[in-house]
Amino acid sequence: MTDSNDSLPRHKDDFGRVYDLEDPSPYFTALRPSDYRMPEVLARALKAVHGPVSAARGAGGGLRVLDFACGYGAIGALLRHDVSMTDIYARYAERQWRPSDARRYWSADAAFFAARREAWADFEIGGTDIAGVALEYAAALGFLDRTFHENVVEDAPSGELKRFLHGVDLIVESGSLGDLLPGAFERILDGSGGAAPPWFIYCPRPDVDWAPLATLWAERGYRTESLGAGPIRYRKALASAELADMLRVTRALGKPDEAVMREGYLLVDMTLARPEADAGNPPIERLRGRYD
Numbered sequence: 001m002t003d004s005n006d007s008l009p010r011h012k013d014d015f016g017r018v019y020d021l022e023d024p025s026p027y028f029t030a031l032r033p034s035d036y037r038m039p040e041v042l043a044r045a046l047k048a049v050h051g052p053v054s055a056a057r058g059a060g061g062g063l064r065v066l067d068f069a070c071g072y073g074a075i076g077a078l079l080r081h082d083v084s085m086t087d088i089y090a091r092y093a094e095r096q097w098r099p100s101d102a103r104r105y106w107s108a109d110a111a112f113f114a115a116r117r118e119a120w121a122d123f124e125i126g127g128t129d130i131a132g133v134a135l136e137y138a139a140a141l142g143f144l145d146r147t148f149h150e151n152v153v154e155d156a157p158s159g160e161l162k163r164f165l166h167g168v169d170l171i172v173e174s175g176s177l178g179d180l181l182p183g184a185f186e187r188i189l190d191g192s193g194g195a196a197p198p199w200f201i202y203c204p205r206p207d208v209d210w211a212p213l214a215t216l217w218a219e220r221g222y223r224t225e226s227l228g229a230g231p232i233r234y235r236k237a238l239a240s241a242e243l244a245d246m247l248r249v250t251r252a253l254g255k256p257d258e259a260v261m262r263e264g265y266l267l268v269d270m271t272l273a274r275p276e277a278d279a280g281n282p283p284i285e286r287l288r289g290r291y292d
């Protein structure tokens with residue numbers, strides 16, 4: 001990473017190098033032109049469904065959430081502070097971080113968020129990711145209560161993650177693994193113990209073939225329903241090459257351009273998956289909303 005924004009990723013396949021740096025600013029500054037919106041959409045949805053989902057799961061007024069592939073913990077940041085994605089992008093755009101700066105900005109970031117801390121509904125938030133430094137940052141700033149530095153694509157969840165999963169109510173996901181997600185969700189389901197199987201809220205990009213995930217849900221007796229009142233603007237392409245790649249894949253999957261793009265944004269159908277036995281309690285109409 002240099003001090004120039006010109007060196008930041010311009011394609012989703014190139015983001016790996018900004019996922020686990022000692023500062024979140026390259027990640028958010030790279031995404032900023034795309035107006036990636038999902039952490040805020042998910043935080044809004046979690047607040048809206050908190051009461052009914054907690055009641056339905058007998059969770060005593062709280063909710064235990066696992067943010068899958070949470071990165072720097074943006075969902076927790078938005079849930080616990082009076083900030084928007086716009087504020088987050090603006091905050092991290094103020095600096096030109098270099099690797100030699102290391103963790104120089106952590107204490108100033110902690111003060112920034114502490115000044116905006118909100119007492120909101122009772123969420124216990126765990127985060128799992130392969131990016132250990134990003135997890136450390138999210139925990140240090142209070143975006144996450146628990147961190148699990150694991151790769152559940154390759155390995156079964158650790159004993160520690162399994163213990164967390166045994167009481168988890170909701171798994172949330174955005175922007176993570178694409179076609180590797182079904183395998184990861186399968187391991188999470190296996191690790192969750194089965195007594196009160198978790199619900200999932202996830203954001204399936206249209207440029208991925210989700211047939212294997214549909215198969216997993218069918219095998220595990222899960223029902224999927226749209227949680228948003230309509231398709232949700234996910235983010236814009238960062239460059240013409242990325243847009244061309246997105247449309248090449250969506251067209252190959254037989255999706256018309258107008259079903260996958262609106263106003264230059266890729267659209268997602270934010271989805272709730274829950275066991276058939278739980279479906280209807282509460283009815284999806286009580287959970288569905290305009291979260292964007």
Ligand SMILES: C[S@@+](CC[C@H](N)C(=O)[O-])C[C@H]1O[C@@H](n2cnc3c(N)ncnc32)[C@H](O)[C@@H]1O
Pocket residue numbers: 015019038039068069070071072073074128129130131134150151152153154173174175176177
């Ligand atoms: C586009 S970022 C999304 C981060 C966060 N969900 C957000 O919306 O800001 C993708 C994340 O997936 C993580 N990731 C990639 N492969 C993973 C794996 N096998 N297991 C867990 N996380 C993984 C990356 O480290 C990165 O933090």
